[in-house]
Amino acid sequence: MKRRTFTTLTTGLTLAACLMGTSAMAQDKTRIALVVKALGIGFFEAANKGAQEAATELGDVEIIYTGPTDTTAEGQIEVINSLIAQQVDAIAISANDRDAVAPALKKAMDRGITVISWDSGVAPEGRQMHLNPSSNPLIGNMIIKLAADNLPDGGDVAVLSASATATNQNTWIEEMNKVLPNYPGINVVATVYGDDLADKSYREAQGLMQSYPDLKAIIAPTSVGIVAAAQAVEDAGKVGQINVTGLGLPSEMAGAVESGASKSFAIWNPIDLGYSATMIAYHLAKGDATAEPGAAIPMGRMGSVTLDDNNEGAMADPFVYDASNIEAFKSIF
């Protein structure tokens, strides 16, 4: 009995000491944990770069860049538990599984830790808000804008999509058609489907060039399609005549930009994403913003994000990559 009291006492003391220690540290800096799907992925390393930029700008922030070594929900749960034990101020996570990590994150929120998700979301009960890299209307507008920007006199453009039933592709194309009247002179003459197969996409692109001799641009909002279309244009000797654009990854599109088959294309910028997530986490943790439907949360140089009914928000337009910045980004992701 006596011994037990003693043990409890010492445990209590140690705990108190720990608490005092961490609270002393916390007073110095706001500690924000950037939890990624797995360490060693270029995309997330770039997001960390953005987070560090935000930390430098804010001054009193310490970034803990962490994640499992492979892309599993179990690994992330372990990481989250250890972050709860360290009593960080905020967790910004790109989740491997939207539901599996939610209970651990809920536990974190119960301990007063600010939790947001970015890039790959968490179920609403496991986070305060989610930051999407972009939104369907922004993407739809961007892909037609990329084509129109290089066509001052207008002209025929065609869309090369993935499969005819791909929800995300169809939504983007629908959004694109909504804003089409804003780009006078641009005619969308056809939408074809490459099924995200390199050979079929290549053939469809060839077909477009044959069917529409006056074609000025091919818009491919899919990473397989855009690469295949660029190759088809290059092989047909129509570089300079037909511009291939849409959504793609810098590492995959570097060759097409180099050859001139693609003047520019877009995808989210991981640096901006890490930066914005850190800014949001900071403001929520400090209490100078709240995550509720309709709220606008500042994101430093990226402006501010407005939350919808699910507490989700879109960061910005997709980021445009061209000959001027492809070299820097092709090794990142």
Add this chain to the structure above:
Amino acid sequence: MIKRLATTREAMLLAAIVVLIALISTRFGDFATPRNLANVFNDTAPLILLAIGQMIVILTKCIDLSVAATLALTGMVVAMLNTAAPGVPVAVILLIAVALGAALGAVNGFFVWKLSIPPIVVTLGTMTIFRGIIFLISDGAWVNAHEMSAAFKGFPRHVILGLPMLGWIAILAVVLFHVVTTRTPLGRAFFAVGGNPHASVYTGIDVGRTQFWAYVISGALAGLTGYLWVARYAVAYVDIAGGFELDVVAACVIGGVSIAGGSGSVIGALLGALFLGVIKNALPVINISPFWQLAISGSAIIIAIALNARASRVKGRVILKRAEHAA
């Protein structure tokens, strides 16, 4: 003689292809230009190469479902090799591709020959294993156009007499394997093993060994195509040529290769592949809803096979009658 030639499966298929091209031309006038037809042939070259290998395997009463996976694995290996050592000449790359493909084919052949596992099970297994290996060696990452050397990408595009190298390789393979299947002991053995395995044992043909060599040839052709494919589309990733094995089998069946073994020809496989190739290249230009495209490809295959089945049944009866008369 002429009448017999005109009623052969190959002649009928050739006629069907001509009719098909004529029909397409009514909707898209430029389709039948020599330049476009050369393009179509060039585009179909990978299918022709794989169909020849598959035809030989099917002749021996086997099937090779791992061709597309062999293609993808070889393609990834040579693409990664090219990235790591851009100086390696294309001739060496070609050799490595053929050797690696043959080795992968030998794995299939070994299981069929020595362990007597049903071919469809073996190749279904290796198909998944080969795709898994690509994932392992590449970590799921792509090899992209800018990482490949110009010579590596340029070889299949090099144009000789209006036709790119890719097309010429398919023509070479057709000639080579036409001679092999019709003029060599091994070629005759393929037919014998598939036509009547028991009888061929009595004539001194090792059934298992013959099937093994059929798989090696199929693998080697798939390996070669792997390099050509990756170089042509200038990209290598886990899923390249996904589902392509079905096109290859379809090309063989359309070409009159009997799934039961023992009957078929290189020319048949070539025409079967061209038939599919023409359809694949025509669909994008004749402006048909994508929802219809799959149904149209499928119907064309079934119609072709139905015609073939009729042709082969009549042919069989004639042979039997002759045999009865002789007796």
